[in-house]
Amino acid sequence: MQFQGQTVAVTGASSGIGQCIAETLGQAGAHIFMCGRTLDSLQASKDKIEAAGGGASVFSFDICDDAALIEFVEQAASHGSGLDALVNNAGLGYTDDPIAQGNPAQWREMFDVNVLALLVGCQAAIRVMREKRHPGRIINISSTAALNRASGVYGATKHAVNAINATLRDELQDDDIRVTSIMPGVFTSNFIRNVDPEIIRGMIAHLGLNIDFQPGTKLTAEELIAIHEGLSKQIGNPKALADAVSYVLRQPSNIGVDEIVIRPQKNLEF
Numbered sequence: 001m002q003f004q005g006q007t008v009a010v011t012g013a014s015s016g017i018g019q020c021i022a023e024t025l026g027q028a029g030a031h032i033f034m035c036g037r038t039l040d041s042l043q044a045s046k047d048k049i050e051a052a053g054g055g056a057s058v059f060s061f062d063i064c065d066d067a068a069l070i071e072f073v074e075q076a077a078s079h080g081s082g083l084d085a086l087v088n089n090a091g092l093g094y095t096d097d098p099i100a101q102g103n104p105a106q107w108r109e110m111f112d113v114n115v116l117a118l119l120v121g122c123q124a125a126i127r128v129m130r131e132k133r134h135p136g137r138i139i140n141i142s143s144t145a146a147l148n149r150a151s152g153v154y155g156a157t158k159h160a161v162n163a164i165n166a167t168l169r170d171e172l173q174d175d176d177i178r179v180t181s182i183m184p185g186v187f188t189s190n191f192i193r194n195v196d197p198e199i200i201r202g203m204i205a206h207l208g209l210n211i212d213f214q215p216g217t218k219l220t221a222e223e224l225i226a227i228h229e230g231l232s233k234q235i236g237n238p239k240a241l242a243d244a245v246s247y248v249l250r251q252p253s254n255i256g257v258d259e260i261v262i263r264p265q266k267n268l269e270f
């Protein structure tokens, strides 16, 4: 129960990486404020956390609703002694077509969720942490796509996240608020729901699995585990990312952990 008494807010906690971070920290004693769009999934995680002795509060809203996101952060800050950390994790990525043929509606959604909602979350967290004079951390989930200059529109959103993080670190030097960028490689999650279905179906066929992948829909936990087990050198377990977040949260407030890159052993190629 190393995080007993701490309050952590996690966006995009209804699936994948965010869900794993929320459950890991909650099962280690933190009270987790979780948000996403899928209420039953948030509720299932809350049950798991509470069964392990932690606490959780769930909120279902679209992260692009600024007022709902600000309210979520404020509610988290009013719990216990204040907000110890905000993990801005909600995000998505469409497979990039060449920009000449790309879909502006998909670009807009990626920038709205991955960048603008993250900015609104950061601003709300800074305000409540300053108001309560409560030391805190902002952990933003970026991507290894941000390490490649030519990484398409999705990559551009993650370059933006890293630029925002670096700017915040400068702006917050006199505050007890540290900012971390975590850059994952490929990890098991429902991120694939928006990826080119032919790539995912190719992967499923390569593994000899009987999974009917439909674009825009989530796979079950069992299906995700089956894919992960078949490609464990190429697709990481999000527990590694949750452990990285735990490491960051264990540092004293005068120590910043600026950037963490975590990736599986091999590149995923189909």
Ligand SMILES: NC(=O)c1ccc[n+]([C@@H]2O[C@H](COP(=O)([O-])OP(=O)(O)OC[C@H]3O[C@@H](n4cnc5c(N)ncnc54)[C@H](OP(=O)(O)O)[C@@H]3O)[C@@H](O)[C@H]2O)c1
Residues within 6 Å of the ligand: 011, 012, 013, 014, 015, 016, 017, 018, 035, 036, 037, 038, 039, 061, 062, 063, 064, 089, 090, 091, 092, 093, 113, 114, 141, 142, 143, 144, 183, 184, 185, 186, 187, 188, 189, 190, 191, 192, 193
């Ligand atoms: N998985 C990877 O390999 C990988 C690699 C690098 C970076 N990342 C980053 O990791 C983060 C988490 O993604 P993931 O891989 O865990 O994917 P995921 O399983 O699809 O989870 C994405 C989460 O974001 C939420 N979300 C997306 N759009 C939203 C919206 N408009 N309003 C509210 N919530 C929204 C989803 O909510 P619902 O499920 O309720 O819709 C879900 O909880 C993202 O920032 C992604 O860019 C992932």
